[in-house]
Amino acid sequence: MKTIRVAAFAALALSATVAAAWAQAAAPAAPAPTAAAPTPTFKRLELVKQMFPPEKYMTWMYMVVVEPGGTVPRHTHPGIEMGYLLEGEATLSVEGQPDLAMKPESTYNVPPGVPHSAKNNGAKPAKLIATFVVEKDKPLASPAPN
Known part of the structure; x- marks a missing residue:
């Protein structure tokens, strides 16, 4: 009787080991580590x-x-953008126009469809109010090639 129990235990242990090895082999490989996404350097809060x-x-x-x-x-x-800088400093680059160095109380506008970008050159956050008027079925913004 003792021999049967030992044999049963050995068979059970062997089957558990084989099942675990098979499950590990069948499991998809863990994805390779990727570079962390860059931390956003700006944020928009819809008012x-x-x-x-x-x-x-x-x-x-x-x-x-x-x-x-x-x-x-x-x-x-796809529509006009108008803005007002509340705090900080920024440079607005609008294609076809000279760069605009903005300080508090500066205003700007960007015509529809014109590529543009901005950079905060100061030591504190640049805060601005931006207003957009676009056709209702179009996206608010789209990336533009360099």
Whole structure:
């Protein structure tokens, strides 16, 4: 009887080992580590979103904060962008125009479809209010090639 128990235990242990090895071999390989995504250097907080003028356009107002040394990558909008810098310093680069060095109370506008980017050159966050008026069925922004 003792021999049967030992044999049964050995068979059970062997089958558990084989099952574990088979499951490990069948498991998909862990993905290779990838580089961490870059930390965003700007953020947008939606303040208002409303259809205006009614039926055809959407108007957005955002608070945008660009961290010191941070950038807003080159992009376009299918409508106009207008803004007002509340705090900090930034340089706005609009294709076809000279760079605009902005300080508090500076205003700007970017025509529809024109590639542009921004950089915070200061030591503290640049905070601005940006307003966009775009056709309601179009995306607010799209990346623009360099």
